[in-house]
Amino acid sequence: MSKKNASSVKQSSQKASAVIPSVDQSLVIRRRLFWMLSIAAFLLFAPTIGHGFVLDDIAVIENNRFVQEGFGGIPDLFSTFYWKGFWDANAGLYRPLSMVMFAIEWAISANNPAIHHFINVFLYALTIGVLFKLLLKLLPTYSIWVSFAIALIFMVHPSHTEVVANIKSRDEILCFLFFLLTFLSLLKARSGKPIDAVKTALLFFACLLSKEAGVMYLPIFGLYFWMAKKESIGSVLKKSLPLIVITGAWLILHQQVIHADPTPPIQYGYHDNSLIACEDGSRYATGIGVLGRYILEVVAPLNLSYDYSYNQIPCLSFTSLPVIGTLLVLILSTLIVVKTRKSKPEIAFGILFFFVSIALVTNIFSLIGTTYANRLIYAPSLGIIISFVLGIFILFKAQQSEKWQSGAILVSTLIGILFSVQTIQRNKAWESNTTLFTADVQNSPNSARVQFNYGVLKMNTDERDSSVIRQEWLLAASSFKKAISIDSLDAGSYTNLGVVSYRLNQLEQSVRYTQKAINLNPTDTSLYANLGDAYFALKNYDKAGEALKKGVQWKDASVSHYKRYGISLFNLKQYDQAITVFKKGLQKFPNDTEIASNLGNTYGAAGIYEKAGQTFETIYNQDSSNVNALRLLITSYGQAGNQDKVKQYSSFLK
Template identity: 30%
Template sequence: MSKKNQSSWGQKPSVRPTSTGASKPMPRPAPTKPQPLLPVPEPLENRPIQWLWALLIAVIGFALYANTFNHGLALDDIAAITQNLFVQKGIEGIPDLLKTEFWHFSNISLGYYRPLALITFALEKEYFNGDPHISHIINGLIYALTGFFLVVLLQKWMPGRAVLTTLIAFLFMAHPLHTEVVANIKSRDEMLSFLFMTLVMLTYWKFLETRQKGWVAFSAFWMYLTYLSKESSLVGLGLIVIMQYTFAKRNFVQSLISIWPYLLVTALFFWQKKAMIGTLSGNPPVDWANYPYALQNTKFLTTFKFFAQYLRLLIFPLHLSYDYSYDVIPSGKLSDWETLLGLFSFGGLVWLAWRGFWKRAVWGFGLTWMFITMTPGLGFVLFRGGILAERFLYAPILGFVLAVLAGLDLLLVQRLNLSESAPVLKRYGILIGFCVVVGGLFSFRTVVRNEDWKDNFTLFNSGLVYASNSCQVNRHVANEWINKCAEEKDPKQKRYYFNKAIYHLRRSTEIYPGFGEAFFSIAYSYQKLIPNRDSAVYYYKQAIRASSNYAPAYNNLGVIYQGEGRYHLASYFYNMSMLVNPAYQDGRNNWEGLKKQLGLDVKILPDSLKHEAVLPGIPTPATVPALRFPVR
């Protein structure tokens, strides 16, 4: 090999002459460390906390819901707590709660894996016998903790602005839209998700101040609990990014890369979910009551109509309802002014959020937060055709309040030439006055609205005020009249309750002619309250025709046929109730009883004419299993 072609590693080092004429090697330049693509940020300055403000907001949050502490169960509390057999087992049921969907006992596969809230209900069953008063107090304490840590987080974000951060937290805590979450025990999953997300960001901020990696691990732990509370916490990944970019002044790419520990936690959670319940998305039903926009193929335009509705509820939370199912909000159309308003306001606010966010403006951060956290609620109609719910605004309220108060503060500073060193009343006087008035009105509305959640009868009848066109509200109200009728002894009063129930049930089927649950309630009324066998059978069959997976309808038909001695038909319908809902215990009990008595296990619909006669010596059921009607 020629010298010309020798590789560099085989060449001798260069030499230079010395004063004596000898040669010695030339020194190599000192090696340089490779520079990282992105420089490691310096630790943030430790920002002190004024704890008194945090304590004040916590007390206010607790006090706002003190009038719920004597309430009972309402709405989905019954299905999530008393009808959940694993919750009713207490601590013993916790392993099963970790392996089942949220609505396992309601025969609904929505793909919801939220065991943490259910575990808290099981613990309350174990130690407090499921006392709803204790559960409401615990909800109040969780809400108070939320307010406390929210103030701490806001002070970290905006140091030296304790008054502004306290006002933001006050309006957030006082907003009446939170009543559906705090006053409803079942919605603890929403509260826990938000509380843990606050702790995720607070502990990560501690890492930004100290650069101690242990805080990242602690933050990732809170993220895991956030996911166990509610899967929609996935939007928290975006919140961590925008927090760093806006308030820690980090490069956006750095902020994006830094969430890799949370991505690992996300992967772990969804692996656990798939392993435990066997699905990531579930198999949600498509029915007119809860998913009307999918059936009408109007999901896209209705999404913008929902956005307009959400803005209305954020600004004027007056006309509130626990239910917005079919047909409270008709489908969105281009000829509908509300849809157009939602479309243009969505586009305008997105543009405004984009501009404000890249400028690191607090109001821009607030709008961005609002859109990120509103994604699950808007996605529910856009992808599944589902209905509007006030609980979807629990987290977006913070972004909305942040944007409004930060924007007003900036406007006042520019117009009145105010400075941070000015006296508090001069600097924040107008803003304080605004928040006292609005917060006072919000607080009054919240306390009044809390009373609607006292029990099902009160809540459902309150829905008639602003959602009288809801098929669900009318069915719920009717079921409460049915329960009153079943307990009433006076024949005249009993007939009055019966008529009230039938009126609302027929109203429900007028709104939604295919509403199987409403037909079931009519049938039950004719079976148990004012007996009419033919009407009961007819409406049970109507219920099955409309909702073929509604197990109680099959079971109650079986009870009727068993009472008439048509045992083969009874066995068949008991089998059908178990087939459509393996967790339905009444159907299983009746099937087991009949099989033990006669050895019957009929799985194919028999010719009813062959089994008319009552077999001698076989007892018939004295009563139909008592039903407290499920809400959803």
């Protein structure tokens, strides 16, 4: 008996020792995969650390007065709406968390985009690691390689480049990261432990302070516990109660901040969201088409762009193929959810995750400040990726392939490689406004804004070679014309086309385009200055004077505008008015010798010789090397009969 017991104990010990290494091995693999994904995510986007400020980075960081105050600006960032530090555009947004981080980073290293890019890349790498951990919790009955494949494809998805490479999109990263942490906290929460509920609520509050769209994660938590965990609705509501309470507190805070500022809500136009130009029925159809485009982008992220505004995505009808296709996908998705809700609830959850999290930005239920954006697919794409990867793994297993798992991993890896190549290329586009505008004029050729921005880029070329400069200006003109062909009410493109035409010495065209800009925006005094310059170059002094009369009222009117206005009046022999203009110009630009000379000449032409002499005398006393002023003052005083002055200054004329 003792031998048998000893043997039995020995065998049990051997069995135990056989189990423990496998558990340890599993933990080791998980840790290695966690670090592999996190490091790979960092390396993938590390090149963006050397990029500059791009697009809205200027508004939220580089030229944001609250951010530039560093730590001192934090109270203002918490108490004002999102854009307040740059401009009075109350869009109903309150996202202080990312802004506070920008202020702290600015305090550490002012006007240094590298520190902001580094933090973005680091946070993204952290997000991928946390996502992998969460997936292991969400999919406990599936192979570890399922979670790895999902995290891998999500990590390298090209659409996420905008989120990481554009510093402004820190709000997207933070909101999603805190959502993942909240989900993990919910899964780990111990029943009856208030500290766990508080921790979970605070994490979700951080998500909401990062971006308003975080509120759509609230039903997602409930869906998972109801569908995948088979919990009752009562249990789900009880578990979600701390999150519901904190969401209510956030909503009160959000509304107080937004409505405390006297700035009226911003009114978006069709150039911001092209659906505003659609009729009511067409608006809903186009919103459905936008949803379909988001679905397609997750699957095939091609022709990515920083902008899809008017009229890259035109108005659609319910008979349009994109709308019909989207409705068919919705029907198919519904059928898959119904079929898998009980047998494979994780697939159903992934599909619902996508549709719930994308709902607010499709423009179906309410119009937002943009037509479409790559960054808006960031979090929702996870849902489709979850369902797709699970489907691939299940498909291979259902075919009873001996290497089903290896085959599924191979498919996921190939997708990851293809996406990685695209992402690396897309990273390069986000280096600067120059690289981005140049790349995306090909990707969004029907966006008036994209054409306008590319035109501005070419118009303000840094080239030095005159022949190259001319070619750049011609490209600018072509781009502005394309913008106008897309949006005939684009005053900015008409304005710049007038300027470029002027530089190209196409004066009649400059007049025509500038006049169209004035017709669209008659209160812009700078346009009258431009129009006056063109008429002046055409020697049409009558119309030049008429335009420049309004043009010099522009706050940035230059000394040249005053000169041309005065010279136009001079050529029309309206000397008294010319004198008034030159005097005003001289008051604004007291050190400009040319405008002073113009004033002296006008006095002379008007027969006011004494004042002409005094004017040239002042010029000469300021610059005794100005021999021309000396001659003119002697001549003027001579005609005025002031021989004392003539005698005094004639001795200097040698």
